[in-house]
Amino acid sequence: MSIAARRARERAQRHQLIITAARELAESEGWDAVTTRRLSERVEYSQPVLYSHFKGKDAIVRAVAIEGFAELASKLRAAREASQEPGDDPKAVLRQVAMAYLDFARTHSALYEAMFVMPIAVPFATEETPEELREAFGEFVRALEPVAGKYHPGTFAEVVWAALHGLATLTHDRRIPAEHQQDRIDLLMDQLTRPG
Template identity: 45%
Template sequence: MTTPRERRYRIREQQIIDHARRIAEAEGWSAVSTRRLAQEIDHSQPVIYQHFRNREHVVAAVVRQGFAELTELIREHAQQADAPLESLCWSYLNFSWQNPALYEAMFTRPTALEFAAENTPAELRDSFEALVEVIGNEAGMKTYDDAAALTEFFWAACHGLASLHLAGRIPARQDQVARLCGMIRIYSSE
């Protein structure tokens, strides 16, 4: 049970996260400040500090939420797709294209969040584990370590395609995704 005060606290915290994300998507991360967030939620700046120590902690909360969304997306497409790897890659690419500032915060901006460490936040671990499950099953991997290694390759390739496309370096094409997934199938059958 939560009290009305706790519910208001959680709602305001989510408002701060939502506004940070909206501002970043519209104007870039440089436009996100605790002062601006306070104005957006119609409170004083100290209210922001009741929820987050500083701007970077706000960004970290946005990142954690982004990974929770990505995990949900991975799980949805794994269950619905006839070709899970291709669907998964396209879903990942679409996620990055529809949320470029969020994707930037999740994967390219410096952050205090640790990846692949004992204290890695659950949302980050869950995304990787969801990918390991899909790729391990699709590729017929016998051990977790093999599935995890193949997942790292797949994720790195999808990230490379997403980053290059977001930077305007390459267009997104169906044949790129098909070749990537074909390479994964070849590797996993060896």
């Protein structure tokens, strides 16, 4: 392996180490605890090394969010494919995708916050949208196409995404009780998929 290739590999490893440390710190103590000073201590690199990878905390949060979208796309795809056997009820597929989304938000609350709550310099719904975001949204569209009816699948997916985001956020903030989440999903799916 050439020296340049080794250095590039080490740089990529440091980059990922910083992202992973930021996620772990945010999940355990919240995003306010994620500072370049704390991260440099945690990864055992100086702050100038961190700044050689990221301009600051906002850039780190952006990288964490993009990584989160890739993970969300994978979870949604797995839920869609696992429940999408020939002859399956499209509503059941949609229900599984919705539950996977809410489970992701519940089990990765700081990551979800980086993706959907914190301001990040990531364009949504434009030509510049990162592939990870496109893929996550695409999973919604693929799950919804069979039940979208007269509505454009992308627009229908935006409405479902907004509803699920509302449920995830209200549950996380304890504005609504978590124990009724399945009932909410059933009600939402019934309303979204009824003939009309």
